[in-house]
Every structure is written in structure tokens, then in C-alpha cells.
Amino acid sequence: MESNSSNPYKDCLVNEERRLIDERTNVGTVEKKKIAIHMAQSNSDNHTKELDLGTKTPKPIQPILSAYPCTGLGKDRRCFQPQWYKSFTWIEYSITRNAIFCFPCRNFPTQPQKGYLFVIGYQKFRKVKEFLTAHGETNGHATNVILWNHFKQSLIEGTIKEKFVALTKSEIMPPGNAHYCSPPLQNQMLSAAGNIILKYIASEIREAGYFDVMADDTRDVSSYEQFCICVRYVDKTNTPKEFFISFEKVVDLNAESLTKTLISTLNNNSINAICVAQAYDGASVMKGHLSGVQEKYRKNHKMAIYAHCYAHKLNLVLISACKYLPQSRKTNIGENRASWRNFCQNHHSSENNDHIRSYKIPIDTLNIYL
CATH class of the missing domain: 3.30.420 (Nucleotidyltransferase; domain 5)
Known part of the structure; x- marks a missing residue:
């Protein structure tokens, strides 16, 4: 029986690009067909090219070239920008495929590999920052980054087997085929x-x-x-x-x-x-x-x-304050820890009380907890 040889990842990419083409109302039907054929051929060739990123390494492959090839046609013509390495330290660039990959998600996946950054690479360089930012905020990516950090730590401190042998000081030599990697043993x-x-x-x-x-x-x-x-x-x-x-x-x-x-x-x-x-x-x-x-x-x-518990009391204070200060919900408290500490230590001062009253926060709300 003849099976369907179409690749689901390639089909997904082609369909998405066709949708973007249809949104361009200023492009004629003939031009749309040319662009669609070009993108389909480009993605087919991109998927069959050999990946040049290698396997697990301490850091992503991030080549710096004098010029990068462009993709797309017309207003959608874009090329890779090396400054993205600084904004997204976990990305890597494939020269053979002219595409972006996610290093931790490709090498340390906790789920079946799906999507552009896993298998075929991300090649639509228009609005790439928005795409990479959204990917970086996913739970799957965060978990894979943790595994990557553990891998880098093991390269410095050694594997579990190496640590075990060092602790026993060769008094108890494990079997040669023992790796101590099974979940129950760990x-x-x-x-x-x-x-x-x-x-x-x-x-x-x-x-x-x-x-x-x-x-x-x-x-x-x-x-x-x-x-x-x-x-x-x-x-x-x-x-x-x-x-x-x-x-x-x-x-x-x-x-x-x-x-x-x-x-x-x-x-x-x-x-x-x-x-x-x-x-x-x-x-x-x-x-x-x-x-x-x-x-x-x-x-x-x-x-x-x-x-x-004082930590819980402080949490109640912050929750109550956020009810009266909507803009504080967008504030990164971790980056303003010193300001919060100074406020809590001096919350009885007249200057702070005047500031609180300007936002109509009941002083009693803070006095109850602090």
C-alpha cells in the first residue's frame, strides 16, 4: 500500500506561508503563485540538506558571516541578523539550511520534537524577535534550558558515576557497565x-x-x-x-x-x-x-x-498594594528589591504615608501586616 510521503512539518510550514501570502492584498494572483512555488521548493530543499549543527556541545553553534543569504520575495525579503545571538543566547544558526534552531530544545527535548526550531529550522526572518520571544516563554523551552544547564554542570563537575567513584575513593569499584543513570537508582x-x-x-x-x-x-x-x-x-x-x-x-x-x-x-x-x-x-x-x-x-x-510568618505578611502587603496600584503589576519586584526593602523598613515615615495616601491605599492595610 502506498503511504503518504508528505512531511507534516513541511506541510505545516507551507500552509502557514500560504496564509501569510493571502494576507498581502496588494499582490496579484500570478505573483502569489510564483511566491508560493518558490517557498515550497525552498523549504523542500531546506529539509533535505544535511544539518551542520552537530550534537551536544557546551554552547550553540553561532557562526558570524560577512553576509547571510536572504529568504522570501518582495517586501518579505529578509536575512539572518547576528545581533540576535545577544538577545537570544540559546539560538543557533545553520549555514547549510540558512535557518534558526533552538539549541536546548533540539538537544535536550523533554517532549516529541515538533515545530520549526526543532526539526527544519525557522527561516522566516520577518518578525523573528516576536517568534523567538514567544518560544522562550514556553514551559517546554524553560525545562529544556534547565536540562542544558545540568549538562554543562556535569562537564565541569563530572557525571554521577565519576562522583560516586571519587567519593568511594576506589574502595568500592562499580562494575564496568554501571552508569547509575536509571531513575530508581538515582x-x-x-x-x-x-x-x-x-x-x-x-x-x-x-x-x-x-x-x-x-x-x-x-x-x-x-x-x-x-x-x-x-x-x-x-x-x-x-x-x-x-x-x-x-x-x-x-x-x-x-x-x-x-x-x-x-x-x-x-x-x-x-x-x-x-x-x-x-x-x-x-x-x-x-x-x-x-x-x-x-x-x-x-x-x-x-x-x-x-x-x-513575616514573609507571608509581606506577601499580603504586596497583594493589597497591587489592588490599588494597577501599574505595579507590570513591575519586576526582583529588579527593585532595594526599593521595596527601604519602603518596608520605613513604612511609618510621613513621606511614605503621604505617598501611600496619594494612591488612596489605606494605611491600616500596611500597619496590620508590617
């Missing part, structure tokens, strides 16, 4: 390393004698409620330390269930020093003074006073 190694770290944290807490506990629940991508538990203490050098202990899957979100989960997690990790404080968010199930987690936990830890 999970076991990570679990073993995590247990060692938890034992070290527990020993430091016992040596310090006092600690405080922090907890909050969140829902993961699988819609399961995870109870996050952290501890904070001061070590023997008077250095405050804060560590994550574990995520605990919980079914019931009532105070009784959360308290049992909190106590059992601390006991299972041998964290049995004197607890002097507990910090949660402002939810009633956590802060309730009659039947909340903080009250139930204090039955066995009399010195564990409750404090509303």
Missing part, C-alpha cells in the same frame, strides 16, 4: 544523601538545644496537598540557620491532622530539642488560639509561641 542515591543531611541537621539542633518550626501547606501539580515543614535554629557559632525538612502528603486539612503530621515528621527525624517558636500563615486552621495547629502543638511544647 532516587535511591538522592534519598540516601537526603537522610545524611537530615541527620546532620538534627544533630546540630540537639547541640543547640532550641529551635523553632515553620510550616505551610501547598497544592502540587498533581492536585495533592503537601505540608511543607522547615526548622530554624542558631548553631554553636551563633549563626542562624534555616533548613527545609520535608514535604508531607496530607489528606485532611484540619488542625488535628496537620498537628499530628508536624509532630510525627519532627520525631521521625530525631528533632527533639526544645521548640521555642512556631511560624505559620494567618489561616484560622493554623493560628486559631482555641483549636488551631499552634494551640494543639503548644500542649506538648509550652514554650512554642506563635508568630505570623
Whole structure:
């Protein structure tokens, strides 16, 4: 039986370019046919040409040429611009195909390869910045970039097998065919390393004698409620330390269930020093003074006073401020961290209060939380 030999990626590209041609109302029918035939032939030749980008390398192939060949006809005639390398450091250029590829998505794909930047290359150099910006904001691209960074780190620090051999100092030589790359084995190694770290944290807490506990629940991508538990203490050098202990899957979100989960997690990790404080968010199930987690936990830890988590309070302040300042939603707080810190430290000053009143933000909203 004769199968359809058409390539879905090539067909998709040709259809898209035909659509763009139809939008050009100032081009005649004969001219449209010439352009469509030229684009179809160009893309067919482009797909059959050998790719000159190689395999996994520390960085993308980004050749600098004196001139780049152009594609398209008439007003759509464009060529590759080398300054795009600076704006999009993850792109690579194929000389043989005269096309742009995404280096992390081509070499470290987490999903089946589809689209221009994976297989045949992106050759429509008109409005290419908009296309690359949209691609760079996708979740798939972000995941592939993380894998790329891990690959570069392994080139510097060595693979898991190399690290394992170095740690054992050749006392336990693994078999020659052992690569330690299977997911179950890597999970076991990570679990073993995590247990060692938890034992070290527990020993430091016992040596310090006092600690405080922090907890909050969140829902993961699988819609399961995870109870996050952290501890904070001061070590023997008077250095405050804060560590994550574990995520605990919980079914019931009532105070009784959360308290049992909190106590059992601390006991299972041998964290049995004197607890002097507990910090949660402002939810009633956590802060309730009659039947909340903080009250139930204090039955066995009399010195564990409750404090509303300052990080959560700051988050409430920012949310409330954004309700009154629509333009603040477009502000990158990370780039203006110093300004936010200065504002929070001096929020009682008359100058800041006058600034707040100019935007009609209730002063009480900030005083409640800060």
C-alpha cells in the first residue's frame, strides 16, 4: 500500500506561508503563485540538506558571516541578523539550511520534537524577535534550558558515576557497565544523601538545644496537598540557620491532622530539642488560639509561641498594594528589591504615608501586616 510521503512539518510550514501570502492584498494572483512555488521548493530543499549543527556541545553553534543569504520575495525579503545571538543566547544558526534552531530544545527535548526550531529550522526572518520571544516563554523551552544547564554542570563537575567513584575513593569499584543513570537508582542515591543531611541537621539542633518550626501547606501539580515543614535554629557559632525538612502528603486539612503530621515528621527525624517558636500563615486552621495547629502543638511544647510568618505578611502587603496600584503589576519586584526593602523598613515615615495616601491605599492595610 502506498503511504503518504508528505512531511507534516513541511506541510505545516507551507500552509502557514500560504496564509501569510493571502494576507498581502496588494499582490496579484500570478505573483502569489510564483511566491508560493518558490517557498515550497525552498523549504523542500531546506529539509533535505544535511544539518551542520552537530550534537551536544557546551554552547550553540553561532557562526558570524560577512553576509547571510536572504529568504522570501518582495517586501518579505529578509536575512539572518547576528545581533540576535545577544538577545537570544540559546539560538543557533545553520549555514547549510540558512535557518534558526533552538539549541536546548533540539538537544535536550523533554517532549516529541515538533515545530520549526526543532526539526527544519525557522527561516522566516520577518518578525523573528516576536517568534523567538514567544518560544522562550514556553514551559517546554524553560525545562529544556534547565536540562542544558545540568549538562554543562556535569562537564565541569563530572557525571554521577565519576562522583560516586571519587567519593568511594576506589574502595568500592562499580562494575564496568554501571552508569547509575536509571531513575530508581538515582532516587535511591538522592534519598540516601537526603537522610545524611537530615541527620546532620538534627544533630546540630540537639547541640543547640532550641529551635523553632515553620510550616505551610501547598497544592502540587498533581492536585495533592503537601505540608511543607522547615526548622530554624542558631548553631554553636551563633549563626542562624534555616533548613527545609520535608514535604508531607496530607489528606485532611484540619488542625488535628496537620498537628499530628508536624509532630510525627519532627520525631521521625530525631528533632527533639526544645521548640521555642512556631511560624505559620494567618489561616484560622493554623493560628486559631482555641483549636488551631499552634494551640494543639503548644500542649506538648509550652514554650512554642506563635508568630505570623513575616514573609507571608509581606506577601499580603504586596497583594493589597497591587489592588490599588494597577501599574505595579507590570513591575519586576526582583529588579527593585532595594526599593521595596527601604519602603518596608520605613513604612511609618510621613513621606511614605503621604505617598501611600496619594494612591488612596489605606494605611491600616500596611500597619496590620508590617
